Amino acid sequence: MAISFSYSPAWLLLSLILLAFASMAPQVESRAFFVFGDSLVDNGNNNYLITSARADSPPYGIDYPTHRPTGRFSNGLNIPDIISEQMGTEPTMAYLNPMLKGEKLLVGANFASAGVGILNDTGIQFLNIIRIGKQIEYFQQYQTRVTGLIGAEQTQALVNQALVLITLGGNDFVNNYYLVPFSARSRQFSLPDYVQYLISEYRKVLRKLYDLGTRKVLVTGTGPMGCVPAELAQRSRAGECAVDLMRAASLFNPQLTEMLSSLNSELGADVFVAANTFAMHMDFISDPQAYGFITSKIACCGQGPYNGIGLCTPLSNLCPNRDVYAFWDPFHPSERANRIIVQQILTGDNKYMNPMNLSSIMAMDSRT
Secondary structure (H helix, E strand, O other), rough: OOOOOOOOHHHHHHHHHHHHHHHHHHOOOOOEEEEEEEEOOOOOHHOOOOOOOOOOOEEEEEEEOOOOOOOOOOOOOOOHHHHHHHHOOOOOOEOOOOOOOHHHHEEEEEEOOOOOOOOOOOHHHOOOOOOHHHHHHHHHHHHHHHHHHHHHHHHHHHHHHOEEEEOOOHHHHHHHHHOOOOHHHHHHOOOOHHHHHHHHHHHHHHHHHHHOOOOEEEEOOOOOOOHHHHHHHOOOOOOOOOEEEEEEHHHHHHHHHHHHHHHHHOOOOEEEEEEEEEHHHHHHHHHHHHOOOOOOOOOEEEEEEOEOOOOOOOOOEEEOOOEEEEOOOOOOOHHHHHHHHHHHHHHOOOOOEEEEOHHHHOOOOOOO
16 A cells, blocks of 8 residues: 655745755765974965965965965975875865865864974974974864864764874974084984984874874874985085985984884874885985986075075076976975875885875774
């Protein structure tokens, strides 16, 4: 026997109103992405600060879709942008960007700030930057804002399921320990002791991120700091990488991987993933031609030896084809180099990614 249902006009109207409200409520549709760290991953937070660590004037952004500077320390896209692209989501916006509100918040947020390090005294010469403790405070503030949008339970799920990228450590050497001869930190610590101190402080930062609900965190090591054009210009006689900074990287990176493994054991889960960005960079620094670069020593934008002196400005030398330069400015990779790095983050084996690569993370359900 067939059963038929009839709807009164009032019930139909109520149903339509409820459907309309449901479609207006913010929906969490894909994995959110949060970014913490320094200029390698800053998407423009420093544009909103009174600081000398800025990338908001040409020719920065020359190859960005808008061809305008965005505050990214790149000719185009940076590592977080390319990871977002691979995840099929729009790029996360800088947390200080006033446009980051409403449903945009559900995509995630970028808290990174050029010049910062693991330590609070790193980058003091840049004046006003968002130190890592403040970045974490902003992350707590972010969660409060999102709770107002989708409720506490949904916010916790969003954070638990999110991907997180954190990039710190390089500035603690370049803009602290080795910033000037006989720096305060180099007088306080031998290099091995300084590295141990950095690792112990970094562990506290990462544990705090875990306590705030993050469950899949990509942690990059330092690149080959002694090989960047700025260091070649200051410390190299014949284009060789600066020995002291390479030694610092060789001490820091293995201890970082070890600390992450120990933290994962303590937590009973593979929360923290080590990205060996040193090896990723060295591939194209040691054999640039194999990756389609004409040089890995000279920056595309800059002045002086190796274009490694000072800042990249409208008055700097500028290469016509950024795709054939491994370095965009004295410190930062070109967009094309960033793409090579992200490809290894995505699909690299244990030499590059430990205990898993980003493709494996994306294939997993990270619900807690």
